[in-house]
Amino acid sequence: MKKLILFLSLVVSITITTFSETTNFQLGLTPTLNIGKGEEVVGLRVPVFFGTTEKVTGVDFNIFAGEVDEFTGLQGGIFLGAGIFNKVNTEFRGVGLGLVNLHGGDSKGVLIGAANLTKEFTGLKLGILNYSKSYSDYELGVINYSVEAFFQLGLINVTDRINGIQIGFLNFAKNGVLPVMPFFNFNWKL
Numbered sequence: 001m002k003k004l005i006l007f008l009s010l011v012v013s014i015t016i017t018t019f020s021e022t023t024n025f026q027l028g029l030t031p032t033l034n035i036g037k038g039e040e041v042v043g044l045r046v047p048v049f050f051g052t053t054e055k056v057t058g059v060d061f062n063i064f065a066g067e068v069d070e071f072t073g074l075q076g077g078i079f080l081g082a083g084i085f086n087k088v089n090t091e092f093r094g095v096g097l098g099l100v101n102l103h104g105g106d107s108k109g110v111l112i113g114a115a116n117l118t119k120e121f122t123g124l125k126l127g128i129l130n131y132s133k134s135y136s137d138y139e140l141g142v143i144n145y146s147v148e149a150f151f152q153l154g155l156i157n158v159t160d161r162i163n164g165i166q167i168g169f170l171n172f173a174k175n176g177v178l179p180v181m182p183f184f185n186f187n188w189k190l
Contacts, residue, residue, distance in 0.1 A: 026053060028066065050085075062086060062098070075101075082113065101127075116141075130154075144168075162187050 023038035028051015039054040047066035056068050060075040062083030069089045075096040077083030086098035090105035101111045103118040111118070116127040120134040130139040132146035144152040150164040157166040162173040162185065171185035178185070 026051070028052065031067070060086070086113075157185075 021038050022040045022042055023036045024041070024043035026034050026036035026038065026041045026045045028034045028045065028047035029049065031050050031052045034051060034053060041053055041056045041058065043058045045051070045053065045056050045058070045060045045066070046063065047060070048063045050065045050067065052067040054068070055070040057072045059073055060066055060068065060071060060083070062075070062077035062085070065085035065087070066083060067087040067089070070091045071088045072093040074094055075083060075086050075098065077098065079099060082097040082099060084098065085100045085102070086096055087102045088104065088107065092103050092105070092107035092109065094109045096109070096111045096113070098113045099115070101113045101116045103121070106120050107118050108122045110124045111121070112126045114127055115129045115131070116125045117131045118125070118136065119132070121132050121136045124138045125136065125141065127141045128143070130136070130141040130144045132149070135148045136146040137150050139146060139149060139152045139154065141154045143156045144154040145158045146152070147159065148161040148163065149159040152159065152166045152168065154168045156170050157168045158172040159166070160174045162176050165184060165186040166173060166176070167184050169182065171181045171183070172179065173185050173187070175187050176185040
């Protein structure tokens with residue numbers, strides 16, 4: 001009788017997991033093969049080689065690389081607590097630790113990595129290279145580039161529009177006190 005109850009419980013749990021769009025755990029082996037089916041992970045996701053899924057809320061612990069459309073939580077990995085390659089396509093909210101953090105949409109939070117490449121970022125980016133196609137709040141790195149920025153601290157800082165201050169060896173801002181300034185640059189209209 002105990003074996004029958006155990007068997008029926010297992011069948012019911014597998015059926016629920018199979019037909020559910022949400023899972024608490026997902027192990028991504030390849031871009032198309034995930035153990036723990038579901039388009040949304042609420043809990044822990046572990047992409048091994050290059051796992052992909054639509055939405056993660058929780059912890060994304062990358063062994064090598066991972067891609068997700070929407071992410072909320074902590075993104076890290078096996079490389080000194082950082083993922084080797086973290087990719088978020090549309091929306092990011094949280095903390096991302098990776099050698100390369102590539103964000104294609106709206107991102108808010110903290111990114112720490114060798115290279116932080118974003119479209120639009122609100123929060124703090126700490127890296128060797130910080131790059132933003134649009135707006136970025138706070139960039140601390142060796143080389144910082146953003147179309148529009150509030151604060152940049154680095155060896156070389158580049159922006160079309162500075163809305164705050166740049167501090168570094170060379171600072172480029174089209175709307176700065178001068179287009180190129182050593183040590184610091186800012187916008188007179190502060």
